Amino acid sequence: MPELPEVETVARLVRPALVGRRLGAVTVGWERTLGGLAPAAFARAVAGARVAAVGRRAKWITLDLERAGVAAGHLCVHLRMTGRLEVAPRATAPGPWERLRIALDDGRVLRFIDPRKFGRVRFTRALATVLGTLGPEPLGDEFTPAGFHAALRARRRCLKPLLLDQAFLAGLGNIYVDEALHRARLHPLARSERIAQEAAAGLWREIRAVLAEAIEREGSSFDTFYRTPEGKPGSYQERFRVYGRTGQPCRTCATPIRYLTVGQRGTHVCPRCQPRRPKARA
C-alpha cells in the first residue's frame, strides 16, 4: 500500500507538472472521493486557482492553491490502498477507475484513479483541518531518539499498533512497520512502556533508514496496483526482509519468517531475530 516512501515518490513526480499550473474544470467520477464536500462546491473552490506548491505530510500529498498571489486553500490527496495521482494528456480515457479529473491550463489533466475507492482528495481552507492530528514526521528534525523514547514510555501499547497510529508517528503503514521492527530486532507485540532507551534509539534509526532506502528506490510495488506516476513500479519490495515472506528464510539468520495477526493486521516476524521476550543478558 502506498506509505510514506510511495507518497513521497508520487509527490516528487507530479510536482514539476503541477507547480504554476492553473486548475480548470472538474469532473467527479465518485463523489465520496471528495470527503463530504459537494462536487459543485469543490469545483468552485478549485477552478481558477493556481498551484503554488506541492508538498507531502505523512501519507498526504498537499497542493497549495492561490488566487492572484493570495493563498486560497489546499488540496489534500490521500492514496489509501489503491489510489494513483497522475498528470496525463487531456485525451486520456477515464477508464473504469478514474474518480476525479481536474483540467490544467497546459492542456493536460490531473487524474485521481482509485479502484477500491478508499482514497480521498479533500479541499480545505486550513491545512490543520486535515493534517492537524498527525504525529511527528519520521524523517523530520522534530523526530528525535530522546523524544521518541519518551513518547513510547508515555503510552502503554503494543509496538506495532502504536507505530501504525498516525497521531503517534505519521507516515508508517503495515509494510514499513514490519520492516523497521525486524531491523530493530523488536517484536510487534513488545510493550511500548518497557522499551529501553537503547532499543528506542535503535528503532528510531531503523525507521528512518528503511524509509530513506525505500524512497531512494521509489517505493515498493508488491501488487498490480501501485505504480509511480511514470508507470514504473518501485523496486524496494525486492529488499523486504519480512513483509510478504512468510515461510521464507530470514535474511539475517535463515529461520523461516512467521505470519501472525496483530491488531487485525497481517504481521511478519522472524521468531529468532525478534524474540517475544528479549534474551536476558549474561
Add this chain to the structure above:
DNA sequence: AGCTACTCCTGGTAGC
C-alpha cells in the same frame, strides 16, 4: 486509556 469490531470497497485468488 487502550482494545476490539465494524465500516468502507473491489480486484485477486484460493478452493471447488
Add this chain to the structure above:
DNA sequence: TGCTACCAGGAGTAGC
C-alpha cells in the same frame, strides 16, 4: 473452465 467465497488493508468510529 467457471463459479463462489473470502481476503487485504488505512483510517475513522462505536462500544466496552
